[in-house]
Amino acid sequence: MKQRLNFLRHGGHKPVFMLMMIVGLGVLLSQPTTAQERNKRQRESLLTARKWTIVNVKKKKLTKLKKMDGFRLEEGNELSFAIDHKFGYKNNDYEYMAGKWVLDGNKILLVHDARDATNRLENTHFKVIRLSKTELYLKRLDRPKGKLVFK
């Protein structure tokens, strides 16, 4: 008993307390990351599970060839995300877009070749408004902005 009191009096509990604090904080901080990762993996598996077809284009500008720089988005266009983070887009004019996709929170970044003879990569940003097994609702964040419903 005397020894224990001496141990506490001389501050021997401090390293133990510090260690517990560090472990506790580590556990606390790692929890949300695991949950976030799980959520991200879940969303990615939903995205890659099927080929998505546009069923509704909410803004007319997206369907205009001139406004969209030669690559318009229309009903019937197909978008697919692969497990190896490659994506493919085919529109009704048989114009193709291919490259890599990155899911960052609720935003999807599509990295693809520029639509001319130059060797340049360009990005297109989308916001995921709704994602389920049967529906993907995206908002194009680049100009012209607009919402697209995929089934």
Add this chain to the structure above:
Amino acid sequence: MKNIKLIFFVVASTVILGSCASRKVTRLDPAEQIDISGRWNDTDSRQVAEEMTRDVLSKPWLERFTGQQQRPPVVIIGVVINRTHEHIEAETFIKDIEREFINSGKVRVVENGFFREKLREEKEQQQVNASLETQSRIAQELGADFMLFGVINSTVDQLKKEKLVNYKINLELANLETTEKVWLGDKEIKKYIKN
């Protein structure tokens, strides 16, 4: 004697009843992903076709050629060598790529060596047997600008009941005149199989 007859009857009836066992056949959506053995299947083939098609048709070689020549390029399909441990029919995804080339109207496709010979035989026959007005003319074939060919490789890592298979498909498009490679497409498919 009676016993032999009985044994024969039992064996015969077992065979007959066994052959009459019910078989269930279900029609499925061809796009549905079903893996049974873990070997190369229709899903892999479709994935390769889709990825290669959109890649080859979205790269700058097409825009460059069309811009310079003011006409769509003509492509001939060469060989796709299978260097995997399995039998893989490359024609299944090659046909999908050809179809998209033709449907897009951006690339023209000519027949490969085997079918070209068949067409030439038919054309020769026409020179003798068909009327002058309906004969196909000789030496009017479309010369190809590019040739598409490739190779499929695989690596297998196996221990007891676990197996890891990695398929790598490489397709190349080369200019026939200059031998310049204008496009290289690759697709990797990794499978973890646990028995």
